[in-house]
Amino acid sequence: FMRGSSGVEMYGPDYLIQKDVVFVSFNYRIGALGFISFDSPELGLPGNAGLKDQNLALRWVVDNVANFGGDPKNITLFGESAGGCSVHYHMVSDLSRGLFQRAIVMSGCVLNNWSVVPRRKFSERLAKALGWNGQGGERAALEVLVKADPESIVREQEILLNENEIENRILFSFGPVIEPYITKNCMIPKDPVEMCREA
Incomplete structure (x- = not known):
C-alpha cells in the first residue's frame, strides 16, 4: 500500500x-x-x-x-x-x-x-514533518498537506514510524x-x- x-x-x-x-x-x-x-x-x-x-x-x-x-x-x-x-x-x-x-x-x-x-494520527504526523506547527487542528494539518509537493509527501511518509511501532510490526x-x-x-x-x- x-x-x-x-x-x-x-x-x-x-x-x-x-x-x-x-x-x-x-x-x-x-x-x-x-x-x-x-x-x-x-x-x-x-x-x-x-x-x-x-x-x-x-x-x-x-x-x-x-x-x-x-x-x-x-x-x-x-x-x-x-x-x-x-x-x-x-x-x-x-x-x-x-x-x-x-x-x-x-x-x-x-x-x-x-x-x-492503526489509528495513530499519521496524517497529522506527516503534516508536522512538512512544517505544520500543531495548531489549528486537523483542518490546519490538511491545509499544510494540500500545499505540500507530492515528492515531499512521499519522502516524509517513509520515515514516520517510530522505533516502538517498528518493533510492534506496524509496517506502514x-x-x-x-x-x-x-x-x-x-x-x-x-x-x-x-x-x-x-x-
Missing part, C-alpha cells in the same frame, strides 16, 4: 493472453496520497481512497468490459500481496458487493497483521484503516475480522 504499481514488468498479461481471457489492470493511489485519514467528518477524508479508486475502476470494468469482448457477469479479481489484501477487502465490503463473481487472493488478506493501519504509516465515521462510500466500517464473519 506504500509503493509499487501494476506495471507489465511484474503484472503483465503474458500468461493470460494465451487463454480466452480479457485482462484488465489498473493502478490506484498509494501511500499518503491514497490513504490519508482524518477523524473529523467535516474534512470528508475518512481514509481508504486507494481502495475506493479500485472500487471505481471495478465499476468501470462492469460498465465497459462488454465493449472489448468481456463479460460483466464473469469477472474474477486477482491480487498479490497488498493486491491480495485489496481483493479480500472487496470480497467483504458492501461497497463492492455484486461487482465480481470470483476472486483470487494471493499472499495477502485482511487477516494479515499489516492489513489495517499509510494503508487501509477502519474508517472513523460512516459515509455512503465507506469501504471499511469496522474491524475486518467482523467484516469477514458477516460477509
Whole structure:
C-alpha cells in the first residue's frame, strides 16, 4: 500500500493472453496520497481512497468490459500481496458487493497483521514533518498537506514510524484503516475480522 504499481514488468498479461481471457489492470493511489485519514467528518477524508479508486475502476470494468469482448457477469479479481489484501477487502465490503463473481487472493488478506493501519494520527504526523506547527487542528494539518509537493509527501511518509511501532510490526504509516465515521462510500466500517464473519 506504500509503493509499487501494476506495471507489465511484474503484472503483465503474458500468461493470460494465451487463454480466452480479457485482462484488465489498473493502478490506484498509494501511500499518503491514497490513504490519508482524518477523524473529523467535516474534512470528508475518512481514509481508504486507494481502495475506493479500485472500487471505481471495478465499476468501470462492469460498465465497459462488454465493449472489448468481456463479460460483466464473469469477472474474477486477482491480487498479490497488498493486491491480495485489496481483493479480500472487496470480497467483504458492501461497497463492492455484486461487482465480481470470483476472486483470487494471493499472499495477502485482511487477516494479515499489516492489513489495517492503526489509528495513530499519521496524517497529522506527516503534516508536522512538512512544517505544520500543531495548531489549528486537523483542518490546519490538511491545509499544510494540500500545499505540500507530492515528492515531499512521499519522502516524509517513509520515515514516520517510530522505533516502538517498528518493533510492534506496524509496517506502514499509510494503508487501509477502519474508517472513523460512516459515509455512503465507506469501504471499511469496522474491524475486518467482523467484516469477514458477516460477509
